[in-house]
Amino acid sequence: MKPRITxxxxxxxxxxxxxxxxxxxxxxxxxxxxxRERIKAFADFYNYKPNxxxxxxxxxxxxVIGVIVPEIVHHFFSQVIDGIExxxxxxxxxxxxxxxxxxxxxxxxxISVLTNGSIDGLIVSIARETQETQNFKHFEDLIKDxxxxxxxxxxxxxxxxxxxxxxxxxxAFQATEHLIDLGAKxxxxxxxxxxxxVGALRKEGYLKALVAKGVTIDESLIYRIxxxxxxxxxxxxxxxxxxxxxxxxxxxxxxxxxxLKVAKERGLAIPEDIAIIGFTSGLISEFTSPPLTSVVQxxxxxxxxxxxxxxxxxxxxxxxxxxxxxxxxxxxxxxxTINS
Amino acid sequence: MKPRITxxxxxxxxxxxxxxxxxxxxxxxxxxxxxRERIKAFADFYNYKPNxxxxxxxxxxxxVIGVIVPEIVHHFFSQVIDGIExxxxxxxxxxxxxxxxxxxxxxxxxISVLTNGSIDGLIVSIARETQETQNFKHFEDLIKDxxxxxxxxxxxxxxxxxxxxxxxxxxAFQATEHLIDLGAKxxxxxxxxxxxxVGALRKEGYLKALVAKGVTIDESLIYRIxxxxxxxxxxxxxxxxxxxxxxxxxxxxxxxxxxLKVAKERGLAIPEDIAIIGFTSGLISEFTSPPLTSVVQxxxxxxxxxxxxxxxxxxxxxxxxxxxxxxxxxxxxxxxTINS
DNA sequence: TATAAACACGAAAACGTTTGCGTAACTTTA
DNA sequence: TAAAGTTACGCAAACGTTTTCGTGTTTATA
Numbered sequence: 146m147k148p149r150i151t152x153x154x155x156x157x158x159x160x161x162x163x164x165x166x167x168x169x170x171x172x173x174x175x176x177x178x179x180x181r182e183r184i185k186a187f188a189d190f191y192n193y194k195p196n197x198x199x200x201x202x203x204x205x206x207x208x209v210i211g212v213i214v215p216e217i218v219h220h221f222f223s224q225v226i227d228g229i230e231x232x233x234x235x236x237x238x239x240x241x242x243x244x245x246x247x248x249x250x251x252x253x254x255x256i257s258v259l260t261n262g263s264i265d266g267l268i269v270s271i272a273r274e275t276q277e278t279q280n281f282k283h284f285e286d287l288i289k290d291x292x293x294x295x296x297x298x299x300x301x302x303x304x305x306x307x308x309x310x311x312x313x314x315x316x317a318f319q320a321t322e323h324l325i326d327l328g329a330k331x332x333x334x335x336x337x338x339x340x341x342x343v344g345a346l347r348k349e350g351y352l353k354a355l356v357a358k359g360v361t362i363d364e365s366l367i368y369r370i371x372x373x374x375x376x377x378x379x380x381x382x383x384x385x386x387x388x389x390x391x392x393x394x395x396x397x398x399x400x401x402x403x404x405l406k407v408a409k410e411r412g413l414a415i416p417e418d419i420a421i422i423g424f425t426s427g428l429i430s431e432f433t434s435p436p437l438t439s440v441v442q443x444x445x446x447x448x449x450x451x452x453x454x455x456x457x458x459x460x461x462x463x464x465x466x467x468x469x470x471x472x473x474x475x476x477x478x479x480x481x482t483i484n485s
Numbered sequence: 486m487k488p489r490i491t492x493x494x495x496x497x498x499x500x501x502x503x504x505x506x507x508x509x510x511x512x513x514x515x516x517x518x519x520x521r522e523r524i525k526a527f528a529d530f531y532n533y534k535p536n537x538x539x540x541x542x543x544x545x546x547x548x549v550i551g552v553i554v555p556e557i558v559h560h561f562f563s564q565v566i567d568g569i570e571x572x573x574x575x576x577x578x579x580x581x582x583x584x585x586x587x588x589x590x591x592x593x594x595x596i597s598v599l600t601n602g603s604i605d606g607l608i609v610s611i612a613r614e615t616q617e618t619q620n621f622k623h624f625e626d627l628i629k630d631x632x633x634x635x636x637x638x639x640x641x642x643x644x645x646x647x648x649x650x651x652x653x654x655x656x657a658f659q660a661t662e663h664l665i666d667l668g669a670k671x672x673x674x675x676x677x678x679x680x681x682x683v684g685a686l687r688k689e690g691y692l693k694a695l696v697a698k699g700v701t702i703d704e705s706l707i708y709r710i711x712x713x714x715x716x717x718x719x720x721x722x723x724x725x726x727x728x729x730x731x732x733x734x735x736x737x738x739x740x741x742x743x744x745l746k747v748a749k750e751r752g753l754a755i756p757e758d759i760a761i762i763g764f765t766s767g768l769i770s771e772f773t774s775p776p777l778t779s780v781v782q783x784x785x786x787x788x789x790x791x792x793x794x795x796x797x798x799x800x801x802x803x804x805x806x807x808x809x810x811x812x813x814x815x816x817x818x819x820x821x822t823i824n825s
Numbered sequence: 826t827a828t829a830a831a832c833a834c835g836a837a838a839a840c841g842t843t844t845g846c847g848t849a850a851c852t853t854t855a
Numbered sequence: 856t857a858a859a860g861t862t863a864c865g866c867a868a869a870c871g872t873t874t875t876c877g878t879g880t881t882t883a884t885a
Contacts, residue, residue: 147630149602151841162865167843177863192626197601198547199841202538202870209581209603217570218785223563230557230584239598241549242582244570258579261537262489262871263549286532290487402772409774427768432742434749434774445558491871502835507873517833539871542840602841 150191159184209239210455211259213269215247215299220398220427221444222270225297228448229268236456238265249274253283266293266455271301273372277340293458297451299342307454308469309447313343316440316474317350318357320394320422323438325358327420327482329392333366333383335400344369347396347424366390370400380407384419391419398425401437405481420482424474435480447472490531499524549579550795551599553609555587555639560738560767561784562610565637568788569608576796578605589614593623606633606795611641613712617680633798637791639682647794648809649787653683656780656814657690658697660734660762663778665698667822669732669760673706673723675740684709687736687764706730710740720747724759731759738765741777745821760822764814775820787812 152170156163161180169176169184170193176184201207210233214222230240241264245252252272259267267287275281281301287294288305297309324332334351337344348367355362368383370376380400383390384407395401401423405415413419415435422438423430430437450470457465492510496503501520509516509524510533516524541547550573554562570580581604585592592612599607607627615621621641627634628645637649664672674691677684688707695702708723710716720740723730724747735741741763745755753759755775762778763770770777790810797805 146632149630152843153841163842164844164866165864168864171843175863180863194597194601195843196542196841197603198538198542199602199870200843201603202536202542202840202872203842205870207538216567217557218560218563218567220558220560223558226582227556227558227584230582234583240582242566242570242580243574244567257534261534262539263537263541290489292486399768406772428739429768429772432746432769433772492873493871503872504836504874505834508834511873515833520833535873536871539840540873542842542870543872545840 149196150188150193151196155184155188155191155193158187207263207265208237209241209264210452210459211241211243211264211267213243213245213252213255213259213267215245215270215272217242217244221298221442224426224444225270225448225451228445228450229452230448231445232449232452233456236452238452238456245272245275247273249278249280256283256287260287260292266295266459268295268297268451268455270297271299271342273341276342277338279340291464293455295451295455295458297447301342305467307458307467309451309454310469310471311343311442311447312471312473313346314350314353316424316442316476317347317394317396318354319350319474319476320438320440321351321354322358323476323478323482324392324394324420324422325354325360327392327416329390329420330360331363331366331390332360332392332394333368333390335368335370335380335383335393335395335404337396338369338371344396347394351394376400377403377407380404384408384413385411389413389419393419393421395421395423398423398427398429398437398439401425401439402429402433405433405437416480416482416484422476422482430477430479433481435484438479438482439477440474441477442474443472489536490528490533491536495524495528495531495533498527547603547605548577549581549604550792550799551581551583551604551607553583553585553592553595553599553607555585555610555612557582557584561638561782564766564784565610565788565791568785568790569792570788571785572789572792573796576792578792578796585612585615587613589618589620596623596627600627600632606635606799608635608637608791608795610637611639611682613681616682617678619680631804633795635791635795635798637787641682645807647798647807649791649794650809650811651683651782651787652811652813653686654690654693656764656782656816657687657734657736658694659690659814659816660778660780661691661694662698663816663818663822664732664734664760664762665694665700667732667756667760669730670700671703671706671730672700672732672734673708673730675708675710675720675723675733675735675744677736678709678711684736687734691734716740717743717747720744724748724753725751729753729759733759733761735761735763738763738767738769738777738779741765741779742769742773745773745777756820756822756824762816762822770817770819773821775824778819778822779817780814781817782814783812 152163152166156166166184169181233240243255252275284304294306300308336348339345370379380403393404405421408419425439426442426444430439492503492506496506506524509521573580583595592615624644634646640648676688679685710719720743733744745761748759765779766782766784770779
């Protein structure tokens, strides 16, 4: 790579001092018009751009925000990143993305790499392993230093920082209510292990709706999918049984799509024999047949809000109270629940 | 945010010079064991980490690579980013992601922001608008400065830099061949406008296969989807006609899934009346019914290769010849072409 | 005991930038 | 013509780090 042109080199070229060049390029009236114009022309010709590192070091501000997500190949997370990037960009920030890969260790190392001065703030959705082991010291350390931090989606309730979450309880409530209103008596829940915060919250909404509708809770209808085992087989055990449920609420799109597949293979009519709803942010639900009724999560919006909270936190030193924003979901009704 | 601890502050604390502290923390034998250990304990207690900006400035190396993609909410691109991030991380680099949003202007500004000293190299897939207008000056400028640059997927053939592409021609050839072998006489092509490089290449593979199989080319079976118009309606005009094609090759998953939908709504049997194949890297094809036979693109692999090329270029100053790597596709046969 | 070697640290430059302040030289004012 | 003001630039510090070289003090060698 060719060495970049610097103030020093321009100064040498003109036999003036570095500060003269700096001022000339900034159109300072301190510099005579003649010298100023010649320096500007020269700099322009060589496409001078101030070295960002030097500026960042001097100004103690990088205008970069870090983002750590459990994975990026996931419609929801890429939507959130998209939202973050958009808002950040509009406000003069760039985005540095790291992937924890659901690993505690990688999350810690990501944070360590990012918080060595190269970013002004951090947006994180917590890795599965971290949620499992409940070791949050790396976040507590950040908070202790008042480092600007925003948690989204997979959050830790007790941490003193800004947060953005989906209305998981409300979304699950609405979906379950919809299923019961359509006549379902035995609504199964396909959820994650309890330590995943969003899974737990969606279960909460599901249970609330049952109670509200006067349906007795049947623990045997709650299935906690294990991530390291075969998904399809686990879902078969839900549907491919003597007395399958007459409705299913799945906490994500993949579970829902697989449930639909198994049900169809078993010869069940959808939605007549079994109605299915999934949480979603992807495109699968639209293209299954029948298309899946979905609890739509607005990832892009979530990203924008997270970025907004973070940038406010970075730029307003006044220590405002920490916010917790809740992004509403909405129920997109398709033919997996109503066939008309 | 609390001010971070620096060498200067530690030095003041111990009444020694900055260089002594620096050396002590690096376990230099120049510093007496007593002082060394005390300084290290102190630094450890206050969780000292060298300021990355200062190091980057001094070493003239950031260990960050920039990535510009047209969009991130797209399974293929997020897979590539995932691959880049993985390889980069394993080799001590971080990743800064920018999104051009298919806009020429944003692409230019992204490059401008990134190449002001804050990254060591750049990986780009070109925006649609840039491909359309054919204005490549921003890339030529980079190349003129020998700035490490790798183009992937949407590339510019004439540019002197490393490139990674999918075997678009081969993938389309194989898919078309498959359709013809199954008895198709009138294979339609659902492609993009010609200026999109991958669309053009896939058309080339399609045409090659027709020629190889002795099928006469029928230009009226080639449909160039326009991005700003309604997708569904455009696809209806392909299938919902008196004499629809008996097979379709779509250059992406969304086109294919919509074609499937339209065909089913028209009452066509799949694959008996009409067989469908789509290029893909997402999950939709797996969950349609019937599932779609797909030309699978290995985005993750592509990302890894792009990162490898870039990092080699960054670290080996010896000006090796520019490489053009081709990632093979493979045909995943599902029931939209063979029902058995 | 004089000299050489080892030890333990500090000074300063370098990376590239901005900016407050100082100061010559020149111009205006009284 | 002396005092004051203006013009046009340079100096130096600051951001935080690493590293080469220099140097004073102590210890070992002949």
